[in-house]
Amino acid sequence: MTELLRNPEKLSRAQAELHQVIGKGKTIEEADISRLPYLEAVLKETFRLHPIAPLLLPRKSGEDFPIGGFTIPKGAQVYINVFAIGRDPSIWDDPDKFVPDRFLGSDIDVRGQNFELVPFGGGRRICPGLPLAARMLPLMLGSLINIFNWKLEDGVIPENMNMEEKFGLAVQKAQSLKAVPIPI
Numbered sequence: 001m002t003e004l005l006r007n008p009e010k011l012s013r014a015q016a017e018l019h020q021v022i023g024k025g026k027t028i029e030e031a032d033i034s035r036l037p038y039l040e041a042v043l044k045e046t047f048r049l050h051p052i053a054p055l056l057l058p059r060k061s062g063e064d065f066p067i068g069g070f071t072i073p074k075g076a077q078v079y080i081n082v083f084a085i086g087r088d089p090s091i092w093d094d095p096d097k098f099v100p101d102r103f104l105g106s107d108i109d110v111r112g113q114n115f116e117l118v119p120f121g122g123g124r125r126i127c128p129g130l131p132l133a134a135r136m137l138p139l140m141l142g143s144l145i146n147i148f149n150w151k152l153e154d155g156v157i158p159e160n161m162n163m164e165e166k167f168g169l170a171v172q173k174a175q176s177l178k179a180v181p182i183p184i
């Protein structure tokens with residue numbers, strides 16, 4: 001919601017897709033999700049820039065493991081910096097910009113197979129809530145923007161929105177988003 005309110009043209013585009021595919025003012029059903037590629041791209045772009053667990057869960061190397069000219073010794077604790085991968089300019093064009101379009105027509109998925117985008121982690125520790133989240137997020141976000149238009153609180157404009165994040169095992173916004181819903 002924060003990125004969409006900060007990028008009103010992207011919000012309009014997501015709403016236009018919803019209005020066309022679902023119909024203005026309607027909630028979204030699970031079966032509609034696969035017909036909303038731009039909404040899916042918005043979610044992927046949000047995961048890329050704002051991964052909930054920026055270092056995933058810590059892992060421990062089971063054996064000496066050579067990788068990229070280094071050796072990770074047996075027993076070492078390993079953190080995967082998903083936040084840095086998401087903003088790596090050798091992987092992404094304009095990495096700091098919110099550009100959902102980069103995922104349109106792309107095969108990159110969030111299910112742990114494409115290592116440039118692993119917001120749910122991967123391997124045996126992959127998030128067990130992924131199947132639930134993959135359904136709930138488009139249903140919630142899509143319904144919120146298909147049923148309401150949104151206005152920022154008084155005095156706040158897209159350019160001065162507070163984007164600060166509170167780092168921890170799980171990241172949160174430092175200051176909650178305050179937005180006013182206006183029924184469509």
Ligand code: HEM
Nearest residue numbers: 052053056057119120121122125126127128129130132133
């Ligand atoms: C946007 C939604 C969510 C995101 C981005 C997310 C992300 C993650 C990540 C990155 C991990 C660590 C995976 C790794 O290190 O490889 C994790 C673990 C976990 N997640 Fe989620 N999660 C989400 C929703 C959920 C939901 C809805 C549930 C439960 C209903 C859930 C339950 C868990 C549990 C129990 C673990 C720990 C698994 C373990 O001990 O190995 N998550 N999640």
